[in-house]
Amino acid sequence: MNRHAQEDFRFQVDLSGMIHILSNHLYSSSKVFLRELLQNAVDAITAMREREASHQGRVRVEIIGTGSGATLAMEDNGIGLTEEDIHEFLAMIGQSSKRKDGKLVGETSFIGRFGIGLLSCFMVSEEIVLLTRSAKGGPSLEWRGKPDGTYSIRKLESELSCGTKVYLRCKPGSELYFDPANVEAWLSDYGSLLPYPILFEAEGSCKTINMPHPDWMNNLALARGSREEVLKFGEQLLGESVRDFIPLTSSSGRTCGIAYILPYAVNLSAKRSHRVYLKYMLVSESAENIVPDWAFFVKCIIWTDELQPTASREHFYENEKLETVRSELGESLRRELMTLADLDPERLKGIIQLHALSMKALAVEDEAFFRMIHRWLPFESSYGRRDLGELLDENDELYYTITLDEYRQIMHVASAQSLPVINGGYVYDAGLLAGLPYLYPHKKIERLLPEDVSFSFIDLTAEERRQYYELTRDGDAALQRFRCRVQLKRFKPSTLPSLFTLSKESSDLRNLVAAEEVSTTELSSILGSLSSAYEDQLYSTLYLNLDNEVVARVFGSGNRAILVAAVEMLYVNALMMGHYPLNRKEMKVLNEGILRFIDLGLSAYGKGGETP
Template sequence: MSESDTYRFQVNLSGMINILSNHLYSNPKVFLREVLQNAVDAVTARSQQDPTYQGSIHLELTGTGAGSTLMIEDDGIGLTREDVHEFLAMIGQSSKRGGADAFTQETSFIGRFGIGLLSCFMVSDEIVMVTQSAKGGKALEWRGNPDGTYHIRELETELSPGTKVYLRCKPDCEMYYESELLQQWIYDYGALLPYPITFRDGQTQRIVNDQRPLWLDDPERARGHREEVLQLGQRLLGEKFQDYIPLKTASGRTGGIAFILPHSVNLNVKKSNRVYLKYMLVSEKAENILPDWAFFVKSIIWTDELQPTASREHFYENEKLEQVRQELGDSIRAELLRMAEYDPDRLQRIIQLHALSMKALAVEDISFFQIIYRWLPFETTYGRRKVHELMADGQKMYYTTSLDEYRQITHVASAQSLLVVNGGYVYDAELIALLPEVCAEAQTERLIPEDVSLAFTDITADERKQYYEAVRYADVALQRFRCQIQLKRFKPEDLPALFTLSQEASDLRSIETSKSVSPLALTSVLQSLSSSLQESAYSTLYLNINNSVVERIFQAKNESMIVVAIEMLYVNALMMGHYPMNRQEMQVLNQGIVRFLDWGLSANNDQGGHTE
């Protein structure tokens, strides 16, 4: 048996630090969050040893431009020499240890990965730290370099417990040492922290987070602080809000404020929620903390129960996050239900702005739909109306399942006084179909274009005989489009033609359109699909004999003119139904216009010759 040798991995510390400090984080400004986090954790550790202790954090900026130095000071627990070697020299070793699962276990500290201080190398070529442990011993000076080396020096003077970190501006990093930006970032990251954060720049000193809300531990109390809540939302989220909803999970360990956007938003808009872990900002644009339907709010959320990733800019997608997301969604749902009962005018204002979100939630929760259905708006043949307005006359509500279907029949349905809801918008068809389940008086029925044609009046036997030849010419003309002619009487009289197609014909039409723009390899596949639909995929062009144009066409004796006129009515019906036309149909349109121009010019010339 051969002997095996054991080797250790060779780690390039300089390269590792470069990866961690320059590629783990999304923006160099997070260095400020990391040093604040270390300071907060140091203060928290000391307060656990001494409940009477009141900690604080201080930042001071000296110099300008490339000569700037930022000092971050806390009066927390401090570090011993052993702590420095263990926690500042071992990447991945958290100073908040507590067993084998230190990275995933719950802790009262924000940091747990032991890599946060490395982010400072993004803005400084050296990290200088002076620390005095509350346990006693000598004060220490630690200097760390981005090549992975560090130096420790014992100081002769004993200092007050705590830590100071000094960062000198790195070339091309001047913007991260600008006073105004620093104050804004300190506020962004630390606005909700429980310890006062002081910032000093020259002769100016102020507490950055002096307006920390008193209702953070119980968001329900925010109802009584309306102006304060709205001002906080504007300052942190950058928008002026008019309304909000307190958020709280059953455990009370996650809470927040959902600010209702003062403008409507698109369904696909990226959600933007600020999430704080133990009151330190973790993510400015968290997308997975609220349910998908809650895109009508921007939220400030604080938690101590979710597990952050190593960069502390996101949370792990696990069962706990799913539970928190569900419970925060339940908070929003419960508040909307409360509005429906006690403040319906307020709910109606929200629905008016954010109907799409309300519909998304109603589809998900039929009990919520039952509460708010009367105020939901829909596009109909009677205009854009709310459900209670549509039900006022007790009329049956028909609905389509696509925008194309609605466009095909809207003119005919309106002329026949049919109430048709456009179900082509997301959620609308589904909600109208569900309406009878939440309202016994509601009558709804799916409507397809073929159903509308059932209300058309047949022509008489004499008219059928009179127009037989003309109809045959028309049928032959449209055979290449797989379309058949039906001569009827219907309203409105100014609508000459209505184009309808079955599901098979719709599928074939889509395939044929795709074939004209697809690469050769895909064309053969589409050809195979279209072959299976050829026999059944016929559309119908209903011609309205009540229309003067149609009547004149069928009274004409010129066969070629009838064919061209029918083809023009066909493409006109396609445009009325908002169908995209293929190349062949566009040629029919262009050639038809040219033919009519030729006939008109020919008639003018004949008339002119006769006059002479």
């Protein structure tokens, strides 16, 4: 024997193992066997219509019996199978009947491509019985397949009508998948948009699962004139109420749909969920990647014939085609919103008010869209929550902060002095506000830093500065260990005793100190060295309001011990008002200060609780 001789072998396929993979790894649920049967039926009818254009296709599903004795039958009047077709397509795992000249067709009018769908029936039945007769001629045939990989073919004496009928008998533990209510619901889910009637018979009743396509599905320009019908259509398929809708289409027109605007605000991190149909068969009821992420204020119903499904046909491949379609649907949505700005601004305003966050996300990406809708975008301001257009109309000067902490520090002072300050600390807001000066070059629109707020403070008179000089130095010395300076001013509102401000650099230093307190010894040493480099040059500022009754009494008392204790407590109070976390030294000041003032209060009374 030639030692170099090569011997070839054929792979052996364990069909029961394949079925286990299908049920546990490929498909999300065993109920997909219904979709696979529907898919085969619809593809058979499609093939028949290619042969005879006038053919009227239909699918009939019937549940016979109940419980473990139930049988499901699905019949179509499609093109049927010859014996050769059966050997080639039903007995070859991975083979697809959607082929021409032995090659898989890249662009076909069929739904299925992978030739494994019929195996899903073994997840709920121990045997598949198929009766068929081909429109191409030949006898009526019976095919029986078993999960051990064996099958038989028998020629029938009776002549069946063209088409295929599949019988599945419930196997133990699969009663759920033969329950009439469940089967009806799943057929409706998968087949509600299919173009051929689906009849369902069970328990003596017969009903049509799906309805003919409305005219506007084939011509989305008609959707605007069928508002109530489109809204009802969406509520039926999505299972929830909707507020409005926007038609969507790709540039090729091969992917279309309706974006339904939700009647409630959606969290930015909320999971996206859209219903997508491939050639009108449901592929996914929770697709997340069919429209851009910024479109989280809509739920879409999409139908397509150009995207490539995965083997499970429950998702689409994340490829260049999907990326293109996603971008085009996003552009379609953006374009429709801009059309609303011209044709129905009040309708657009209602959408923006409800879904402001999503509108801002889109405006950040698209300058033209921002120009179109910016006046309706709501912002938090020292005048309350207002539309940006109102703030622009009422003020020639506008200020904004870029963080929430900055806004909280100066909000009370700005509001009391009618200073128009917009909070840019929420997501997208700062970026949008930074673009306003380019749209309104004749207006003063600037970022306002906490340390800049002093421009609205009233300086003390020369006499007051002399009067309070020593006391101000004492208060300033008390806060040196916190790297904070004290300034005595007058400002509104008089009810606000103090205001703490810090620059970005002193904010960085404060964060370093906080990190140093909770870090390991080695890291603490590094952070300590970094903070010492800042120490001599970076200070925050505590403004004390001499118009405030408490501050005036403290500085008018002449009691330096009380003044130092009061300044420390006002410092800690200002930090808490500005939502700054207290470090260890500041917590110690707070605790000791409370006890000190309790002691002072008790000392002011003699024995028996009477004032001495």
